[in-house]
Amino acid sequence: MEVLKLKRGLDLVLLTADFAGTLLFAMEGALAGIRGGMDLFGVLVLAFITAVGGGIVRDLLIGATPPASIKDWRYGAIAFTGGMMAFLFHGVIAQKASSGVITALDAAGLSLFAIAGATKAMEFGMHPMMAVLLGTITGCGGGTIRDILLNTVPGVLRADIYASAALLGAAVMVAFVRVLKLRPSLAALAGGISCFALRMISVWHGWSLPKVGA
Amino acid sequence: MEVLKLKRGLDLVLLTADFAGTLLFAMEGALAGIRGGMDLFGVLVLAFITAVGGGIVRDLLIGATPPASIKDWRYGAIAFTGGMMAFLFHGVIAQKASSGVITALDAAGLSLFAIAGATKAMEFGMHPMMAVLLGTITGCGGGTIRDILLNTVPGVLRADIYASAALLGAAVMVAFVRVLKLRPSLAALAGGISCFALRMISVWHGWSLPKVGA
């Protein structure tokens, strides 16, 4: 009974975090659309795709159709709300967007998406290596599609420790579950902290991955 | 018996309209490819993807695989025929393409695709809000992928009342079926007319959606 209550409480926390991450990513996508000269419809599309695009690609690839964010209308409602808020209050929001608080919130969202994505992939029987890849896609896929729609080279492919942080987080979680046989919740925590820490430290120090000839 | 005949007659009308819309969208996609300097293969790819891309994305998202236009070879045959016609007679067709007749035909095709897409999404148990979204994707998805392949920002994201017309049409139909409990055929008619009317009036008056800072 108590355990069940705890489990339900945890589920509620996770769902709330998932919705919060969706809202944040949607607002970031919308701001990118506004900067790219999109009209209201385009801004809402970019909000939606940035927020749920990674999860949709993951679900299509693991055969979990219809994808969660198509089946459950609340993701769409939250994404469009975030997009509309960004459209109406872009001045205030854009100003905050460059602050450290948003960077930290975004890193938290990235960690959450990467861990949730890798977990779902494992639940669907994917190989650990593919689960890590699918976790990374969950974290970065939406931003990648957003950049394609904005007709730019996806940022995650050429700069910054962003996708790599998602990959590290997913890898830590998968390794802790599969190799060290840790409890999933502990492994998820360790993975999430790894992703968050790597992302924040690399922003702080201006780290980036090696390039050929650079 | 009479009813059955009527039903069959209606199905035939709808199928014919669907094929006609596919042909028209394919020719428009092919013309865009010719303007973009594509070779014959590229022109045929753009014809195909413009005509059936929206429906394919919808079918993947609602879990209706293989998508209708992959399962039924006639869509591909029609799309490639349209692409080949545009390639061979581009001079004549391109001239007509800027005329009001083509704008009206395109608006009719958009209405049809949006309504058909929303209907199929509802049949697959999607939430009304997502059915509206999926109807819009059916109408505009093909053109969006075409623009990505042409390496331009998708036109529907930044100009014109086009996607919005598809969205209105799908929303009217879904609302009439779910809220007003109208017969699907009547609701589809109302939705289609809404989409068509909004598109034509907005072309007439040069309407577009608001942008930030514009």
Add this chain to the structure above:
Amino acid sequence: MEVLKLKRGLDLVLLTADFAGTLLFAMEGALAGIRGGMDLFGVLVLAFITAVGGGIVRDLLIGATPPASIKDWRYGAIAFTGGMMAFLFHGVIAQKASSGVITALDAAGLSLFAIAGATKAMEFGMHPMMAVLLGTITGCGGGTIRDILLNTVPGVLRADIYASAALLGAAVMVAFVRVLKLRPSLAALAGGISCFALRMISVWHGWSLPKVGA
């Protein structure tokens, strides 16, 4: 017994060829990423998507989910190995990449992918015309997604006899199986040789498809 052994031997040859093609396409994708200024993560993504992207699109379209290269971790492992090799030894590899040997190996990989793709599509009950299309997508889809990520118009849409060679190979194979009722292995051989020959001859003579106004 002997037949079974032969069958197993053939399967092993095919699997080895498939893996070799995956490695080669991955290295080519990685080189394109290096030229496009990607960082290590981006190079590995381009290696993966170039190598297995076409097969993933095919599998999604025929309803074979999860796609083979997501279900079987070895494709990913090979693709990332190829990408890492290209990243580390790009100087040597890039030099070879313009040689005739690589062109021939690439044409062999294209033939293999096109034939394998069309075969799988037929096994999943697709119409012959769509099987040809799906074989072509298997051969060229990965390169197309790579070009989209590099923010360029996909090369196969506007230059060169590349996709057309894949299409010819798939068409020859499908026709030989369906019309001439040849054994699948013989038809595959005929299709593969057609694709390879057309590609090599067209490189040799600098052939390309017609364009409008060109």
